Amino acid sequence: MIQVGIIGGAGYTAGELIRLLINHPEAQIDFVFSTSNAGNNISKVHQDLVGALDLKFTDTVNSNVDVLFLCLGHGNSVKFLEANVFSENTKIIDLGNDFRLEADKVFDGKTFIYGLPELQREAIKNANYIANPGCFATAIQLALLPLADNNKLHSDIHINAVTGATGAGTSLSATTHYTWRDNNFSYYKPFTHQHLGEINQSVKQLQNDFSSEILFMPNRGNFSRGIFATVYTDFDGLVEDAIRLYKSYYNDAAFTFVSDDFLHLKQVVNTNKCLIHLHKHNGKLLITSVIDNLLKGASGQAVQNMNLMFGLEETTGLGLKGTYF
Numbered sequence: 001m002i003q004v005g006i007i008g009g010a011g012y013t014a015g016e017l018i019r020l021l022i023n024h025p026e027a028q029i030d031f032v033f034s035t036s037n038a039g040n041n042i043s044k045v046h047q048d049l050v051g052a053l054d055l056k057f058t059d060t061v062n063s064n065v066d067v068l069f070l071c072l073g074h075g076n077s078v079k080f081l082e083a084n085v086f087s088e089n090t091k092i093i094d095l096g097n098d099f100r101l102e103a104d105k106v107f108d109g110k111t112f113i114y115g116l117p118e119l120q121r122e123a124i125k126n127a128n129y130i131a132n133p134g135c136f137a138t139a140i141q142l143a144l145l146p147l148a149d150n151n152k153l154h155s156d157i158h159i160n161a162v163t164g165a166t167g168a169g170t171s172l173s174a175t176t177h178y179t180w181r182d183n184n185f186s187y188y189k190p191f192t193h194q195h196l197g198e199i200n201q202s203v204k205q206l207q208n209d210f211s212s213e214i215l216f217m218p219n220r221g222n223f224s225r226g227i228f229a230t231v232y233t234d235f236d237g238l239v240e241d242a243i244r245l246y247k248s249y250y251n252d253a254a255f256t257f258v259s260d261d262f263l264h265l266k267q268v269v270n271t272n273k274c275l276i277h278l279h280k281h282n283g284k285l286l287i288t289s290v291i292d293n294l295l296k297g298a299s300g301q302a303v304q305n306m307n308l309m310f311g312l313e314e315t316t317g318l319g320l321k322g323t324y325f
Contacts (some may be wrong), residue, residue, distance in 0.1 A: 001195055002027040002065075002310055007080060008071035009034040009057055013095050014298035015046040017069055022053055024317030026310070035059045037229070067306055070094040071299075074194075078107060091309055092129045093302050094311035099131035100198045115305040117314065118142060118253050119202055124308045132305065135297025136161055137195035137220060139204050139229040142256055143289035144275045146249035147242075148206035153233065156212045162219040163293055165182070187219045215255065226265040227293045235285030242278050242285055254314040255296060263290050272300035272318045 004021055006014050009032035021027050032042055038059035043049040045057075064087045070077045077098040086092070092110070099105050099112035104113075113127035114120065116138065124130065133141070140159055147153050162185075193216055203210050221228075235242060244257045256274040263277045272295045279286040291297050300318055307316045 003030045003032050003066045005065040005068045010037050010045050013298045014071040016294045020303050030062050030065050031058050045279045055211045067091045095132045130305050132302045133197040135293040137198045138297050139227045139289045139291045143231045143287040146246045148164045148203045150245050151207050153210050155234040157214045157233045159216040162221040163227045164225040184222050193218045226269050227291050228265050229289045231287040232284045240279035263288050268292050272296045
C-alpha cells in the first residue's frame with residue numbers, strides 16, 4: 001500500500017484528497033498535518049467523514065511516507081519544505097503554485113514536473129516531484145492544447161471563465177461571505193490572473209512560436225464548485241476539422257472528452273472529468289471547457305498524478321459519479 005501524508009489538512013483540497021484516498025484500493029493515509037487542528041478528529045472539520053475515518057489531525061510528520069501531498073496556501077510549500085526534511089524516497093505532489101513555472105521548478109535539488117497528464121503523461125510517470133496545475137489553468141489549457149499541438153494559434157485568445165466559491169478556499173474575506181456571494185456575480189484580477197503564467201508556458205511548450213495575447217477574465221459564480229470556461233480565437237477551417245484535432249489529441253486521455261452537445265456544469269461536478277465542446281461562428285472557434293475545480297482542478301488530478309507516478313492505472317480510485325440532480 002502507498003503510505004500517504006497530507007499537509008494543510010483542514011482545507012477544501014485536503015478534504016477532497018481524504019475522501020478519494022480512503023476509498024483508493026492502493027493507498028492508505030498515514031497522517032494528516034494541521035497545526036491549527038492538531039489532536040482534533042478529522043471528521044470535526046470534514047464533517048461528512050463521520051463514521052468513514054477514525055483519524056486525528058497531527059502537528060508532526062512521518063518523514064518516510066511514500067508520497068506527500070502539499071495542500072498549503074500559495075507560497076507556503078517552499079517554507080514547509082525548508083522547515084521539514086523527508087526521505088529521498090518520498091514523492092511530493094504540490095497543489096500550490098510554488099513550483100509550476102520553469103523558473104521555480106528546481107528546489108533544494110528537487111526538480112518539479114508540471115503535472116498536467118494530458119500534456120506530459122510520460123514525464124509524470126518518471127517524476128518524483130509534481131507541481132499540480134491550477135484549477136483555471138487546467139480548464140483553459142485543456143481547451144487550447146490541441147490547437148497549440150497543431151500550430152493553429154496565431155491570433156489573440158479571449159477567455160471568460162467562472163469558478164465556484166470553493167475556488168477561494170476556506171479563509172473568510174469580503175467576497176466569500178454567503179450574504180455577498182449569494183445571488184451575485186463579479187469578476188476579479190482582470191487580465192492579470194496568476195494562472196496565466198502556466199497557461200502561456202504550456203501553450204509555448206507545444207507551439208514555441210506563439211506570440212499572441214491570452215486575454216483572461218476570471219469571474220466568481222454564486223455556486224459552490226465547478227469551472228465553466230469559454231475560449232475563442234481565430235480558426236482557419238471547418239468546425240469538423242477542429243473536432244477531429246481535439247478527438248485525436250484526447251484519444252488516449254483518461255478523463256478529457258470531446259462532447260457533440262452543448263455543455264453545462266452539472267455534467268462534471270463531483271467527477272475528475274473535463275468536457276470540451278467546439279462551435280464555429282464565422283472565423284472564430286469557440287471552445288467550451290468544464291471541470292470540477294476541486295477534483296480535476298486540484299485533488300482528483302493530484303491522485304491521477306499519484307497513480308501515474310506509482311505505475312497504477314491512471315483512473316484508480318477516481319471512478320466518481322456526478323450529481324446531475
